[in-house]
Amino acid sequence: MEKVNIAEKFEKFSDHWNPRIVGELNGQQVKLARLKGEFIWHSHEDEDEMFYIVKGTLKIEFRDRMVELKENEFFIVPRGVEHRPIAEQEVQVMLFEPASTQHTGKEKHELTNNRQERL
Amino acid sequence: MEKVNIAEKFEKFSDHWNPRIVGELNGQQVKLARLKGEFIWHSHEDEDEMFYIVKGTLKIEFRDRMVELKENEFFIVPRGVEHRPIAEQEVQVMLFEPASTQHTGKEKHELTNNRQERL
Numbered sequence: 001m002e003k004v005n006i007a008e009k010f011e012k013f014s015d016h017w018n019p020r021i022v023g024e025l026n027g028q029q030v031k032l033a034r035l036k037g038e039f040i041w042h043s044h045e046d047e048d049e050m051f052y053i054v055k056g057t058l059k060i061e062f063r064d065r066m067v068e069l070k071e072n073e074f075f076i077v078p079r080g081v082e083h084r085p086i087a088e089q090e091v092q093v094m095l096f097e098p099a100s101t102q103h104t105g106k107e108k109h110e111l112t113n114n115r116q117e118r119l
Numbered sequence: 120m121e122k123v124n125i126a127e128k129f130e131k132f133s134d135h136w137n138p139r140i141v142g143e144l145n146g147q148q149v150k151l152a153r154l155k156g157e158f159i160w161h162s163h164e165d166e167d168e169m170f171y172i173v174k175g176t177l178k179i180e181f182r183d184r185m186v187e188l189k190e191n192e193f194f195i196v197p198r199g200v201e202h203r204p205i206a207e208q209e210v211q212v213m214l215f216e217p218a219s220t221q222h223t224g225k226e227k228h229e230l231t232n233n234r235q236e237r238l
Contacts, residue, residue, distance in 0.1 A: 025167035
């Protein structure tokens with residue numbers, strides 16, 4: 001039972017596409033990540049995933065459209081929906097997703113990281 | 120699948136202790152609430168509850184201590200733990216909790232509102 005200061009947690013890491021776990025509740029995890037560049041197309045079969053923008057502008061590409069998210073906006077990607085996050089400049093995001101969520105769904109890629117660190 | 124802008128949602132209501140549902144994922148709900156004054160002592164038997172501070176300073180009183188939360192800080196109150204939110208000035212919070220969560224747990228009070236509106 002400790003409070004979490006988002007800015008302090010972000011100061012503890014600088015790499016991209018490597019979410020850190022900063023909270024757990026009801027089988028869900030709260031994660032912080034720095035994103036920069038283009039991620040890979042993927043989906044999560046059984047998990048809805050929430051992207052909350054802490055800093056910067058994130059685009060999320062879907063097969064039929066693109067969404068642009070700015071600070072203090074969020075988007076929930078429903079389970080099964082293919083998506084690809086794109087960060088032209090560095091973005092700080094907070095993620096909410098079930099603890100079971102695989103980083104890149106069924107896709108395997110050099111960016112895939114399913115051993116995420118607790119901060 | 121629409122993005123949610125937190126500030127725009129907060130502009131749509133002004134009352135206190137009346138959370139609005141702004142997102143749902145994995146059986147959980149994302150809610151926004153304006154808090155002002157002292158809430159009542161309560162706990163949620165089976166639900167962990169996350170308070171994320173969007174604006175202002177929120178105190179959460181526990182039976183053995185007090186936590187003070189500022190903007191962009193969050194706190195997860197574990198299931199079963201009695202707590203009492205206190206907002207000396209108005210606070211804007213984002214809540215994450217299971218859809219099953221009762222507003223004031225087993226307590227009944229004039230502030231109790233279990234028919235929360237979707238915004």
